[in-house]
Amino acid sequence: MFDRFPEPLADPLHAVMARFRADPRPEKIDLGVGVYRDAAGHSPIMRAVKAAEEAILGEEDSKAYQALHGDDAFVSGMTNLVFGADHPAVRDGRIAAIQGTGGTGALRIAVDSAFAADPSARMHLGLPSWPNHATLAGAAELELVTHRYFDTDRQALNLEAITEAATSARPGDLFVFHGPCHNPTGADLSRDERRALLAMLVERGAVPIIDAAYYGLGDGLEEDLDIIRESAATVPRAFIAVSCSKAFGLYRERVGILFALCANADERRRVQGQMERISRSLVSMPPAHGAGTVAHILRDPRLRALWEEELDAMRRRLLELRSELGGFSGEVPMLRHVQSQRGIFSMLPLSAEQTETLGRDHAIHMPQSGRINIAGLKTGDPERLARALATVSR
Known part of the structure; x- marks a missing residue:
């Protein structure tokens, strides 16, 4: 049977990483993979994480399996972090929760659960998005319906297309x-736009699936999480997948959590059982180390404060880089919108040929889509990038 396997498809992002590693030029810049880097180009372990790991190493006395839903302290800590103890859904016992293998693993449990409940359900996805979203829909055998979320040339949301997609949603989608x-793209919906879209989905009986990983890197931890809390307060049902890869820098530990906001406590009980059944078939039992690290940080006041301090320093660095890039917008008009966007990404209006030229002639490596990781810029790199962009634009 092995001789009948198709030729493997190259992963575009990993291809960028391979080209960067193979580039011998010392001035090379990696704007590809979405990890946070400091001014020296290093992706560091957060001090709060290192301290938590050291504490766990001294305290841990077993490697036995955890419960199907994951580390109790992790699930409790993340529930309080994301929703707050006073959120109505928490008070009413309407939130099912399960540990996932990163944000992607959490999303997989969500889409598989949706298919199990309704095989005719569809998944509406705005483009551009992350490749895993479409892949996960296919793995769960959900019909994928796409719309245009962002107009790269205009550097603006396509609100008309997003609204049309929401109005076309069916019950259970x-x-x-x-x-x-x-x-x-680095471009978010405004709160008013998000509220209006959620109201449309509630009216049609569709279910939002919120994918969150970069909380704390926009307007601040509480400000960013408040967007999720507000969304959860305005809909009767939702899936919310939360990754710990970015905010805690735990990329390789693959730790995340899936919340299912349910209409009532009895529904929560049945959804919890469904999610656990699916997780059992995917990973058997959830891994412990990353979840234990996060749990330790969230329950230790000193480490919690240190983590928030480090996360805010990351956010400020990103804002400074965006401001620096925006300062070149007079010479490079495509950088005009970078300052108004948030997080580590922006989607520049570049052709595949232009991105190849940037890599070949300027040692600046990025995906062909033009999506760049702002955090990949080291000290002095924003000016280099701006000059290179000016050159390829001509």
């Missing part, structure tokens, strides 16, 4: 929302 700073 999933509609993907990006959490704060999560969209690869």
Whole structure:
């Protein structure tokens, strides 16, 4: 049977990473993979994470399996972090929660759960988005319906297309929302736009699926999480997948959580069981180390404060880089909107040929889509990038 496997498809992002690694030029810049980097170009372990890991190493006395839903302290800590103890859905016992293997694993449980409940459900996805969104819909055998979220040339949301997609949603359909700073374009819906779209989905009986990973890197931790809390307060049902890869810098530990906002406590009980059944078939039992690290940080006041301090320093660096890039917008008009966007990404209006030229002639590596990781810029790089963009634009 192995001889009948198709030729593997190259992963575009990993191709960018490979080209960067193979580039011998010392001035090379990696604007591809979405990890946070400091001014020296290093992706550091947060000090709060390192301290938590050291504490766990000294305290841990077993490697036995955890419960199907994951680490109790992690699930409790993340529930309080994302929703707050006073959120109506928390008070009413309407939130089902399960640990996932990163944000992607959490999303997989969500789409599989949706298909199990209604095989005719569709998933509405705004483009551009992350490749995993479409892949996950296919893996769950959900019909994928796409619309244009962002006009790269105009550097603006296509609100007309987004609204049309929301009005076409059917009962039981999933509609993907990006959490704060999560969209690869760096452009978020406003609160009013998000409220209006959620109201349309509630009216049609569709279910929002919110993918959140970059909370804390936009307008601040509480400000970013408040967007998720507000969304959860305005709909009777929703899936909310939360990754710990970005905000805690735990990329390789693959830790995340899926929340299912339910209409009542009895519904929550049944949804919880469904999510656990699906997780059992995917990973058997959830991994412990990353979840334990997050739980330790969230329950230790000193480490919690240190983590928030480090996260805010990351946010401020991103804002400074955006401001620096925006300062070149007179010479490079495509940088005009960078300052008004948030998070580590922006989607520049570049052709595939222009991105190839940037890599070949300027040692600046990025995906062909023109999506750049702002955090990949080291000290002095914004000016280099702006000059290179000016050159390829001509």
